[in-house]
Amino acid sequence: MKVVDAHEMRVIDKETIEQYRIPSDVLMERAGLAVASKIKELYSQKRVIVFSGSGNNGGDGLVVARKLHNEGYNVKVFLASKPEDLKAAALLQYKAAINFGVSIKPAKEFLAKKSSFITQHSIIVDALFGIGLSKNIAGILSEIIRMINKSKKPVISVDIPSGISSDNGQVMGEAVRAEYTVTFGLPKRGHFLCPGAEYTGKLFIEDIGFPEKLLESEKLKVELLEKNDVAALIPERHKYSHKGDYGHVLIVAGSRGKTGAAFMTARACLRTGAGLVTIGVPESLADVFQTRVTEEMTLVLPDKGNGTLTGKASSIILDFLKDKADLLAIGPGIGVSADTGKIMKTLLKDSTSPIVIDADGINSIKAEKDIFLKAKAPLILTPHPGEMSRLINKKSKISIHEIEKDRINTAISFAKQTGTHLVLKGVPTVIAGPDGKAFINPTGNPGMATGGTGDVLTGMISGFLSQTMDPLHASVLGVYMHGLAGDIASNEKGRHSMVATDIIDKIPAAFFCLKRDE
Numbered sequence: 413m414k415v416v417d418a419h420e421m422r423v424i425d426k427e428t429i430e431q432y433r434i435p436s437d438v439l440m441e442r443a444g445l446a447v448a449s450k451i452k453e454l455y456s457q458k459r460v461i462v463f464s465g466s467g468n469n470g471g472d473g474l475v476v477a478r479k480l481h482n483e484g485y486n487v488k489v490f491l492a493s494k495p496e497d498l499k500a501a502a503l504l505q506y507k508a509a510i511n512f513g514v515s516i517k518p519a520k521e522f523l524a525k526k527s528s529f530i531t532q533h534s535i536i537v538d539a540l541f542g543i544g545l546s547k548n549i550a551g552i553l554s555e556i557i558r559m560i561n562k563s564k565k566p567v568i569s570v571d572i573p574s575g576i577s578s579d580n581g582q583v584m585g586e587a588v589r590a591e592y593t594v595t596f597g598l599p600k601r602g603h604f605l606c607p608g609a610e611y612t613g614k615l616f617i618e619d620i621g622f623p624e625k626l627l628e629s630e631k632l633k634v635e636l637l638e639k640n641d642v643a644a645l646i647p648e649r650h651k652y653s654h655k656g657d658y659g660h661v662l663i664v665a666g667s668r669g670k671t672g673a674a675f676m677t678a679r680a681c682l683r684t685g686a687g688l689v690t691i692g693v694p695e696s697l698a699d700v701f702q703t704r705v706t707e708e709m710t711l712v713l714p715d716k717g718n719g720t721l722t723g724k725a726s727s728i729i730l731d732f733l734k735d736k737a738d739l740l741a742i743g744p745g746i747g748v749s750a751d752t753g754k755i756m757k758t759l760l761k762d763s764t765s766p767i768v769i770d771a772d773g774i775n776s777i778k779a780e781k782d783i784f785l786k787a788k789a790p791l792i793l794t795p796h797p798g799e800m801s802r803l804i805n806k807k808s809k810i811s812i813h814e815i816e817k818d819r820i821n822t823a824i825s826f827a828k829q830t831g832t833h834l835v836l837k838g839v840p841t842v843i844a845g846p847d848g849k850a851f852i853n854p855t856g857n858p859g860m861a862t863g864g865t866g867d868v869l870t871g872m873i874s875g876f877l878s879q880t881m882d883p884l885h886a887s888v889l890g891v892y893m894h895g896l897a898g899d900i901a902s903n904e905k906g907r908h909s910m911v912a913t914d915i916i917d918k919i920p921a922a923f924f925c926l927k928r929d930e
Contacts, residue, residue, distance in 0.1 A: 444475020473539025
């Protein structure tokens with residue numbers, strides 16, 4: 413499903429009105445009726461306060477009030493604008509509501525008698541601000557929002573909770589915490605990006621008549637991953653096949669004190685369906701690895717005697733990729749040093765096999781973005797915000813906070829500039845490709861905030877890449893199923909008790925959840 417920002421939604425709205433000749437009044441009426449219908453479906457109470465602003469969102473709220481009033485609800489509207497300052501479509505709805513006998517009072521009257529109003533009415537409709545909010549909320553409206561949140565009454569927001577940026581999910585001064593949000597046509601980025609996702613509550617997406625051609629336009633570059641679409645990407649397992657048909661992954665991971673990273677990456681890769689997995693291990697730790705591997709194989713790589721690789725490992729890795737393996741996953745737990753920097757530089761320059769780069773593999777690149785453009789093979793990078801900041805920070809000085817405030821555009825921009833596939837881990841994880849498209853992942857939970865989950869994701873993406881050899885499909889599948897396996901584990905273990913290996917254990921169950929009809 414496509415996900416839009418404010419500009420994209422305004423374009424859809426404008427083209428619907430101008431090209432398809434559906435009047436804005438009709439769209440507003442349908443929006444208000446959709447919200448009213450949802451209120452009747454969700455709540456048994458018939459006492460309602462509607463807070464309406466001066467724009468189209470406020471007009472939607474006035475339609476809600478008129479509709480519910482006409483059906484016998486006890487409705488009070490508090491208008492955060494003088495009637496003469498209402499936009500044309502909202503003014504029309506204001507006059508209609510007055511004609512129907514709806515009680516409409518100035519918002520400041522609510523502040524004067526807030527306790528009596530809130531105790532008498534059970535449901536609050538938030539129609540103060542929609543997707544057009546461009547500056548922080550302050551003054552009386554800020555106080556009203558605080559009162560709404562303190563009331564502990566159920567709130568249903570129209571389009572997006574007032575005070576949440578539809579583009580990046582940030583709180584603009586104050587924001588309404590909704591139990592439900594009813595949006596129209598397509599969801600907005602702010603519904604899924606934090607903290608907006610926490611303010612949105614349960615989201616309903618209602619059809620109010622926008623043409624499907626506009627809602628499915630290729631101009632809309634951001635999508636929300638959906639179960640059926642992801643399930644269709646799962647590689648087939650043919651009856652007449654063997655391990656060689658499903659790829660051979662070389663995983664270079666682990667160092668002294670961090671051998672677990674290698675084993676988790678390898679185990680997740682195998683559980684995801686890779687035919688063969690070889691772990692490239694530091695020579696001084698070879699015995700440690702050899703006593704723990706089962707299905708995995710090992711490739712001994714030269715090290716300094718302290719469990720960290722030397723630059724000489726590059727040629728061995730490249731030879732193995734040329735002769736045996738189909739792709740490389742590198743980074744989890746390898747450490748950061750001058751040698752790992754040389755290894756990464758050589759591999760990016762000379763490898764003709766796809767590479768999945770995570771953790772210390774990313775940190776060892778040291779913000780040399782131009783090196784990605786010189787790569788001969790497809791690249792998938794899987795940074796968390798800290799690693800993302802280090803990747804791009806030397807010249808641009810982008811902080812972790814700035815990345816988190818605009819993670820979709822950050823991911824899209826970096827992937828386009830470097831020609832890579834980027835998996836920006838976090839809440840939510842965003843997958844971006846070199847063509848400017850991006851995908852928001854809906855799966856996952858706070859129980860996954862534990863050491864090793866990133867290593868598991870690297871293994872899963874690599875496992876899918878070995879079977880499909882499509883970087884985008886591998887990234888999408890790996891991220892979605894990683895979160896899904898985490899959700900299954902959370903339901904069983906609880907969010908406080910989860911560890912990374914629980915996710916690996918639930919990969920088979922995640923496949924079962926997504927399995928297509930055969």
